[in-house]
Amino acid sequence: xxxxxxxxxxxxxxxxxxxxxxxxxxxxxxxxxxxxxxxxxxxxxxxxxxxxxxxxxxxxxxxxxxxxxxxxxxxxxxxxxxxxxxxxxxxxxxxxxxxxxxx
Numbered sequence: 028x029x030x031x032x033x034x035x036x037x038x039x040x041x042x043x044x045x046x047x048x049x050x051x052x053x054x055x056x057x058x059x060x061x062x063x064x065x066x067x068x069x070x071x072x073x074x075x076x077x078x079x080x081x082x083x084x085x086x087x088x089x090x091x092x093x094x095x096x097x098x099x100x101x102x103x104x105x106x107x108x109x110x111x112x113x114x115x116x117x118x119x120x121x122x123x124x125x126x127x128x129x130x
Contacts, residue, residue: 029106031073033115037102040118041065044100061098068097069115076106076113084126092116092129103129 033041041062049058071078072095082092082103094101103117119125 029073029076029111029113031069031113031115033069034117037115037117044118044120064097065100065102065118068095068102071095072102072104072113072115082129084129086126086130088126088129090116090129096121101125 045058045062048061049055077093079093079095082088082094090105092103092105094103097118099121101119101121102115103119104113104115106113117128119128
């Protein structure tokens with residue numbers, strides 16, 4: 028069984044996204060639904076850590092990232108199979124320049 032951890036920046040990503048939806052878009056209901064979707068996505072990663080394909084870009088990345096799509100966002104994670112730890116590294120809007128952010 029794997030353990031799940033979030034890097035501090037991934038937690039901050041999630042907080043910023045939920046805050047933006049709740050306060051900038053003034054939509055508490057959507058913010059709560061999105062928060063639940065992030066939690067459900069993390070649970071799904073725990074259940075099926077290798078269920079997502081390896082994220083590839085035109086340039087070589089520093090790690091072997093996997094990601095799942097959660098509404099308009101991508102939750103990126105890495106797997107340490109030896110230590111049985113899954114680390115969520117970032118949660119990003121799907122139209123961002125992801126390649127630059129992950130390198």
